[in-house]
Every structure is written in structure tokens, then in C-alpha cells.
Amino acid sequence: MQARGAKSRRRNPLPFRFRAGQTISMNAQSFSILPGEWAIARLAAGAPVPAWAAAPAPFLSVTRTSDELSIVAPAAAVPAGVRAEGGWTVLRLQGPFAFDQTGILASFATPLAEAGIGLFALSTFDTDYVLVKTAHRSAALAALRAAGHLLK
Numbered sequence: 001m002q003a004r005g006a007k008s009r010r011r012n013p014l015p016f017r018f019r020a021g022q023t024i025s026m027n028a029q030s031f032s033i034l035p036g037e038w039a040i041a042r043l044a045a046g047a048p049v050p051a052w053a054a055a056p057a058p059f060l061s062v063t064r065t066s067d068e069l070s071i072v073a074p075a076a077a078v079p080a081g082v083r084a085e086g087g088w089t090v091l092r093l094q095g096p097f098a099f100d101q102t103g104i105l106a107s108f109a110t111p112l113a114e115a116g117i118g119l120f121a122l123s124t125f126d127t128d129y130v131l132v133k134t135a136h137r138s139a140a141l142a143a144l145r146a147a148g149h150l151l152k
Contacts, residue, residue, distance in 0.1 A: 028148040029107060030094035034059050037134060039075040040120060041084035042068050052077045059090055059129070061122050072122065072131070088120065088131045091140075094152065095127025104128055111147035115139055 038059070043050070045068050053062055053071045061072040071078075075086040097104055105121055108130050112119050117140050120131040132140040141151060 034090040037075040038088040039086040041071040091130045093128045111143040115143035
């Protein structure tokens with residue numbers, strides 16, 4: 001964690017548009033690709049967390065709101081008949097990031113949006129994850145590399 005007022009030691013600033021005509025300097029981020037195909041499932045808000053969503057996996061996210069229960073899991077773990085969309089690739093940003101560090105997700109979202117690629121973003125205590133449709137994976141990687149991000 002960086003002391004207040006201290007300058008960042010990160011290198012490779014990259015510009016990105018915050019609003020039309022406005023740019024700020026953002027640092028390049030390292031990221032990796034989690035192996036496998038992933039799915040995003042939606043269950044009713046009051047549904048219990050299913051057993052398949054509690055199985056060991058390299059990445060699993062369960063988010064409950066008053067409107068829904070969303071689960072990101074390996075596509076093979078999601079049973080037939082569950083409302084889900086498969087075909088996602090998970091990009092893991094190299095954290096940890098301080099909670100007051102700003103612009104991390106924006107530095108990924110902006111080049112993806114400019115390339116016409118949608119995303120699904122999740123954050124944990126230490127880092128951020130960006131999911132892109134596997135069909136757009138090559139284009140997403142090209143856009144992120146062009147923006148200065150580094151695939152590990």
C-alpha cells in the first residue's frame with residue numbers, strides 16, 4: 001500500500017479517455033488468462049447457493065442481490081436447465097491493488113469498449129477480474145496489448 005502523497009513507482013503510463021476530449025495517464029497493468037471456459041448463471045434472488053457453485057474451482061463468484069443470485073463458475077459445472085450464458089474467458093489483473101487506487105478497471109474497459117467488446121467485471125479484496133466472450137478473446141487481447149497492458 002502506498003503512503004498518502006507518495007508517487008507511484010509504476011511505469012508505462014498509458015492515456016485513456018475519461019470523457020470526450022479529456023485524458024488522464026493510466027499505468028499499464030499485467031494480467032493473465034485463467035484456463036477453461038466459464039459461464040455466468042442467474043438464479044432467483046431467494047434461491048439457495050447450489051452445491052455445484054460450492055465445488056472447488058480456480059475461480060468462482062457468488063453474488064446475491066435483492067434481484068438475483070449470480071454465479072460465475074466453470075461452464076462444465078453449470079447443470080443443464082440452469083439459466084446461464086457460457087463461452088466466457090476470465091482475465092485476471094495482477095493485483096493486489098490498494099482500495100484507493102483508481103482507474104484500474106477503466107484502463108481495461110476503455111480499450112475493450114473502443115474495440116466494441118463487452119465485458120463482465122468482478123472485484124475481490126486483492127484484484128479485479130474481467131470476463132470477455134471467448135469468441136472475442138483474440139480481439140480483446142489485441143486491444144489490451146495495444147493499450148499497453150501486458151499478458152503474463
